[in-house]
Amino acid sequence: MTKPIILTGDRPTGKLHIGHYVGSLCNRVLLQNEGKHELFVFLADQQALTDHAKDPQTIVESIGNVTLDYLAAGLDPEKVTIFIQSQIPELSELSMYYMNLVSLGRLERNPTVKAEISQKGFGESIPTGFLVYPISQAADITAFKANYVPVGNDQKPMIEQTREIVRSFNHTYSTDVLVEPEGIYPENEAAGRLPGLDGNAKMSKSLNNGIYLADDADTLRKKVMSMYTDPNHIRVEDPGQIEGNMVFHYLDVFGRPEEAAEIAEMKEHYQRGGLGDVKTKRYLLEILERELGPIRERRLEFAKDMGEVYRILQEGSERAREVASQTLSEVKSAMGINYFK
Ligand code: TRP
Numbered sequence: 001m002t003k004p005i006i007l008t009g010d011r012p013t014g015k016l017h018i019g020h021y022v023g024s025l026c027n028r029v030l031l032q033n034e035g036k037h038e039l040f041v042f043l044a045d046q047q048a049l050t051d052h053a054k055d056p057q058t059i060v061e062s063i064g065n066v067t068l069d070y071l072a073a074g075l076d077p078e079k080v081t082i083f084i085q086s087q088i089p090e091l092s093e094l095s096m097y098y099m100n101l102v103s104l105g106r107l108e109r110n111p112t113v114k115a116e117i118s119q120k121g122f123g124e125s126i127p128t129g130f131l132v133y134p135i136s137q138a139a140d141i142t143a144f145k146a147n148y149v150p151v152g153n154d155q156k157p158m159i160e161q162t163r164e165i166v167r168s169f170n171h172t173y174s175t176d177v178l179v180e181p182e183g184i185y186p187e188n189e190a191a192g193r194l195p196g197l198d199g200n201a202k203m204s205k206s207l208n209n210g211i212y213l214a215d216d217a218d219t220l221r222k223k224v225m226s227m228y229t230d231p232n233h234i235r236v237e238d239p240g241q242i243e244g245n246m247v248f249h250y251l252d253v254f255g256r257p258e259e260a261a262e263i264a265e266m267k268e269h270y271q272r273g274g275l276g277d278v279k280t281k282r283y284l285l286e287i288l289e290r291e292l293g294p295i296r297e298r299r300l301e302f303a304k305d306m307g308e309v310y311r312i313l314q315e316g317s318e319r320a321r322e323v324a325s326q327t328l329s330e331v332k333s334a335m336g337i338n339y340f341k
Pocket of ligand 1: 044141
């Protein structure tokens, strides 16, 4: 029996932070260890280039960094195919055929792409490659005949677009080569998105409010000690607020079930007054260090041999390419353009 296929990817635009870890990496490692699925995880460097064309260095550097983050978090290249998008030319070729099945108007209506266009300030100069990235994402997904795609809620329009392309392709060419994928989304927004140290809804590099898997112990300590709590909790005796207090938010996310009672007690104490921020932060630091310390150690270990890291990527890319080229061949046959077969 063949296992259902799961595929997911990240744009390599910087090191991964602990929001990525709780939001997706952890789950990938669980899925990997369950062993019930075939897993593909990849670095979407071509997609990252659609808005970094003039700054490829950031993307290039991030390939190594994100792969180190993957390995440190526990992804095992023996169990998961880890690959780089740009090394699979079949994906670009598939995109060419899919582009003919999608109207410009359909692309312009994609709400995530729309939001990104205004955030990035493209104005009237939207790079064509950027506008069509949902089509290339459909190629990523369908090349591997993925059944499930675990992604954030912002990726729903991409999955919907992919499903439309699959239906359109299969219908147009009277075939069933392409598989309609299903998205797997975080159960709630809180689980899917960890806020920043400053309380901003999003942890991101540009806001400089993140904790990275690569951060050393001292950096972690400084960041925790600077976290946003309750600005009105001035003296220890003052009653404090839990809502919007990042220390308690992170405790809820990173505390273990056996710590829940202790955390609940701390919350009451804090609200009553008499519990200082330094104490709550020290407690959080202990918990974070326990969770992140081993990841940091593994990351340092892998980083000693970047040659090996790139070998992992190369082998993964070779394996991925075999799968994608089989699908491409089926696609071309369905269209009748496999002339020399
Ligand atoms: N768009 C995704 C993101 O920004 C990255 C991505 C590219 C992806 N291709 C994919 C995710 C295919 C899942 C499947 O996070």
